[in-house]
Amino acid sequence: MNKNDYMFEFNGKVLIFTGHRYKKLYGSNLNDDEGRYYTLRRAIRVFVEKLVLEKGVRTFISGGALGLDTVAFFVGCDIKRKYPELNIKNILAIPYKEQDFYWKEDDKKRYNKMKSWADLIINVSELDKYFAFSTNDKLQKRNEFMVDNGDFAFGLWDGKAGGGTYNCISYIQQLENPMPLYIMNPKTLKIIDFTVRKFE
Secondary structure (H helix, E strand, C coil): CCCCCCCCCCCCEEEEEEECEHHHCCCCCCCCCCCHHHHHHHHHHHHHHHHHHHHCEEEEEECCCCEHHHHHHHHHHHHHHHCHHHCCEEEEEECCCCCCCCCCHHHHHHHHHHHHHCCEEEEHHHCHHHCCCCHHHHHHHHHHHHHHCCCEEEEECCCCCCCHHHHHHHHHHCCCCCCCEEEECCCCCCEEECCCCCCC
């Protein structure tokens, strides 16, 4: 598999995010400004800022889901505000238009704010190459789109097989030339370079 079928021209290097939903993290209060989500957001921001300053990352792509995707999007907002001169772009790649249909009202309001703040919203299900019928397949195709257009990947992953985060990481590992992949443990917030590791 070659990672050379770029469908969009993005600004600078592209960092994509993959990670667990809130049920595998710290609960549903993603607006937490003092607790574990605040600590997570700060830890991710410190790491991502290094990629911006040292590796030329200028575009962030996240999926807009409830969990790491939400935290990652607002990390992108933080860094955009800090470095306006770098022309950083914060992009949402959503799996399908009705992603928030069953969400709670507060989550929908936050999601609408994210969409209004995003530099670009890409509805992946509308792209011929990534068309899928089932919801699970649409989620996977969204992951594949991000990987196909990324230069670096950041994952918040508990190390267990199964689920969308694991599938996204597996897809990255199948590339002939896997992109740099950094995995953060959601319990310890420690980051390891997972680039050259292969699943058995």
